[in-house]
Amino acid sequence: MSCHGSDSASTLVRNAGGLPDALRVLLVGGPNVGKSTLFNALTGARQHTTNAPGTTVELATGTWRTAPAGTMHSASASEVEPGSDLVHERMIVDLPGSYSLLARSSDEQVTADAVRELARSLGEPGDQQGVVVVVLDATALARSLYLLAQVAETGVPLVVALTMLDLAATATDSPTAAMQPQTLAAALGASLGVPVVPVDARNRVAGGMSELARAVDEIAAHPRTVTGIALPTSSCGCGTADASEGSAADRPVVGSVAADLERELAHAEVLFGWVEQVVEQVTTRCAPEPVAGGRAGAGRPGHRRTFSDRVDTVLLNPWAGTPVFLAVVWLLFELTTRFAAPLQGFIGQLVDGPLASGVTWLLSLVGLGDSWLQGLLVDGLLVGVGTVLTFLPVMAIMFTALGVLEDSGYLARAAFVADRAMRSLGLDGRALLPLIVGFGCNLPALAATRILPQARQRLLTGLLVPLTSCSARLTVYVLLASAFFPAHAGTVIFAMYLASVLLVLGGGLVLRRTAFRDVRAEPLILVLPPYQRPHLRTLGMSVRLRVGSFVMRAGKIIVLTMCVVWALMAVPASGEHAIGDVPVADSVYTAVASGIAPALVPAGFGNDHAAAALMTGFVAKEVVVGSFAQSYSVADPGDAAGGGGLGEQLRASFDDSSGGHGGAAALAFMVFVLAYTPCVAALAEQRRLFGWRPTVSALGVQLLAAWALAVLVFQVGSRL
Amino acid sequence: MWLTQSAGPKSLGKPNLTIYAPEHDPAAADMTLPECPLGAELLVTGLRLPAADAFRLNEMGIRLGTVAHVTQHAAFGGRVIAVAGSRYALDGGTAALIDVEPVTTLR
DSSP states (O other): OOTTOOHHHHHHHHHTTSOTTSEEEEEEEOTTSSHHHHHHHHHTTOEEEEEOTTSSOEEEEEEEEEOOTTTOOSGGGGGOOTTOTTOEEEEEEEOOOOSOSSOSSHHHHHHHHHHHHHHHHTTSTTOOOEEEEEEEEGGGHHHHHHHHHHHHHTTOOEEEEEEOHHHHHHOSSSTTTTOOHHHHHHHHHHHHSSOEEEOOTTOTTTSSHHHHHHHHHHHHHSOOOOTTSOOOSSTTSOOOSSTTTOOTTTSOOTTOTTTTHHHHHHHHHHHHHHHHHHHHHHHHHHSSSOOOOOSTTOSSOOOOOOHHHHHHHHHTOTTTHHHHHHHHHHHHHHIIIIIHHHHHHHHHHHIIIIIHHHHHHHHHHTTOTTSHHHIIIIIIIHHHHHHHHHHHHHHHHHHHHHHHHHHHTHHHHHHHHTHHHHGGGTOOGGGHHHHHHTTTOHHHHHHGGGGSSSHHHHHHHHHHGGGSOOHHHHHHHHHHHHHHOTTSHHHHHHHHHHHHHHHHHHHHHHHHHTTTTTOOOOOOEEEEOOOOOOOHHHHHHHHHHHHHHIIIIIHHHHHHHHHHHHHHHHSBSSSSOBTTBOOGGGBHHHHHHHHHGGGGGGGTOOSHHHHHHHHHHHHOGGGHHHHHHHHHTOSOTTOOSSTTSHHHHHHHHHHHHTTSOHHHHHHHHHHHHHHSOOOHHHHHHHHHHHOHHHHHHHHHHHHHHHHHHHHHHHHHHTTO | OEEEEOOOSOOTTSOBEEEEOTTOOTTSOOEEGGGSOTTOEEEEEEEOSBHHHHHHHHHHTOOTTOEEEEEEEOGGGOEEEEETTEEEEEOHHHHTTEEEEEGGGGO
C-alpha cells in the first residue's frame, strides 16, 4: 500500500456523489456510534449504496443539502429545492465503521484509504475541498478519541460530531457520566481546538444538523485540525513532524502490525497518552472536583450495574443465551416464510389476475391481442415484475427485523452467543442468522449477510447461503421422495436437509482453505452497545432505502431473465410455428434442454424432462414440479405416488435414463437441486451485494459441484 | 512496556507476544480473566495474544493497567467486562489469554 493510497480510494473520494464542485465530507467513526443514523438524517432520500471501487465493501454516498451559512434556521433547510440559489450541496460518504486506521479488514482498509487519499489530495492545486466529520461516542470517549487522533495525524480538516449523548447523560460508570451535552461538547472543543457539535440524528429539527453544517463549512473555509497532535510536514501526508513515529495513515496496514509491533505500540502509547490527557481535561472542566487517574479505565466513577447489564444476565446467560438466540432466529424464519406468504400470495394473484388481464385488454384494444408482443409483456415482463413484487414483503420484513435487532443492541449479543458455532468456518457468530434463515428463503438470507462486520465474511456467508435448502426445494423433494420412496419419504426429505447442513459445513471448510485463506477465526473482541429502543422513523427510512436498492438493482436482472426465458419458450426450434405460439416441445427451450441432457447421463437423469425441469428451476425451484407436470402433460402433479399420474411417469422416465436405477437417479436429482443455483432472484441479489465476478464464479462452481455430487450419488447408489 | 516471546500454543501463524507492564513480577501468580468471579474488579496485567490481536485490544481500550469489572459469565468461557463505561464481550479463548490481578491486592 503506497502512502498515496489506492486507486479505489482515489475514485471514492473524488467521484462519489457525482457532484464535481461540491465540498467532500467523509463520515468516520467506530462501529455502532450512530454514524449511519447521522448520515441518513443529513441526506434523507438523496443517497444510494454502492460497493467501494474494486471491493465488496458497501458504502453509502449522498448529497447533504442545506441553505448556506447565515440563512439556516433548522435542519429543514436541507430540504430546500434542488437548483435553488440558496442550496448548498456537499458530497458525503458514510465510510465503514472502524476502530483504527491501522486496518484489519477490507472494510477498515476502505476507511483508512479514503482518509489518506483526502489528506493527500487536499494539497493538490485546483482540487476539491474536503472535511472529515469524526463521529465520537460520548459513552466511550477514550476509544473514539484514539481514532480521532489517528485521523488528525493525517492533517485533514476535521469536525467532531458527538453522539450518544442521551445515553451518556444517564450512564453511571463512564468518565462522561451525567455530563450535560453542551457542557461536554464545550469542554471537548476547548481541548481539541476544532468544532465539537453535539448531535441527535433522530431529531432533525433540534438535533444539531444545522450546527454541524455550519461547523463543516467553517472548517472548509478555514482548515484546521486537532491541537496537540503531530501533523504531517509534507502535503501528501507522507512525513510527520516527528519522523520516528509517523501517522497511522502513513504506515502500512494489514499484516504489518505484527511485523513492527514495538514501533506501533510506542506510537500508540503516544496517542493513548494524548487521549488520557484529553479525557482528564474534559472531566476536570465538567466536574466540580478534578478526578484523579492517569491510566485508561482509572479515574472514573465506580462500577454500577446498568439496565443493559441486567438484561444481559438473561440474554447472555450460559444456559438461556442460546435458546433465546434460537428463538429469535425462529421468529425471523417464521416472519419471512409463514407471515410473508399471504402477502406474497395476494401480490401474485393481483399481478397474474387483474394486472395481466388489464394489460391483455389494453393490447387487444390497440390490435395487438394474441401477438408475440402480448406474450413478451404478459408472460415475460409482467411475470418478472410480479416476481420482484412478490419478494418485496419478504425483503421489507427481513430488513425491518434486522434493523430492530441491530438498533436495539441485540445483534452484537447474537454474535457473541453464536460465536462458538461459526468459529470453525472462520465466521462471525452473526453468520449463523442468515444461514438459518436460508432454510426458509435464500433471498432474505442473502440480504441478511449485511449484518456481518467484514466484507470477506459477508462474501463467504453469501456464497454458503445458496447451499441452505430453502422451502421452495422442499416441493421437489416431496414429489420425488413420494414417487420413488413412498414408504420412506420422510426419511429421504430429512436426509436432504442433513445433506444441506453438511454442504454448508463442507463448502465453508473448502472455501476457507482455498479462496478465503485470509478469513481466519479471529478472537472475538466485541463492544456491546447499550440496549436501546429502535427509532421508528430512522428504521423506516433504512428499510425504504434498502428495499428500493433491491428493486432497482436486483429487480432489473430478475425481469430481464424472465424475458429471456420467455423468448426461449416463444421461439420455435422445430415445426411450423409462429413466434409466441409454440408448443414447449418444439421451442428453443426444449432444444436447449435436449442439448444439456447428455451431460446428465452420468447422474442417471439424462432425459429431456429432467433437463428442462432443471432449467426451469434456475428461475425458481417452485416451478420445477410444474415443469415436470407440463412436460409429462399431467393435470394433477400432486398425485405423485398414484398410478398413471406424474409419479408413475417420473419412475418410468428415470428408470429408463438410469438403466433401471430410478431411485438412485431420483436421489441424485434431488442432490443436484439442492446444490445448484437456488433461483434467479437469489442470483440477482448476490450480484447486487457482491458484484458480477463472485456471482458468476459461484454460479459456475455451484453447477460443477451439483453435477459432481449428483454423479457421485448416482454412481454409488446404483451399485448398492 | 515489555515484549517477550511466548511459548503459548495459539500462534495462528504469527508470533505470540506477551505484553507485560514494567512493574510486573513474572513470578507473581496472576489469574486469567475467566478465573475471576462475577462482579470482580481487576487490573489487566498481561495480554498473551497474537501480536495483532493484542494490539487491537490496546486500540479498543483494553491495555495494561486498565481497570475492569466482570459483568457477565457467558457460555464456553466467554466473558463480558466493563471498562470505562463500555462493555466488551470476549470469547473464552481470548479471555483465557488475558492475565489479571484483583485490584484489591494492589491497594
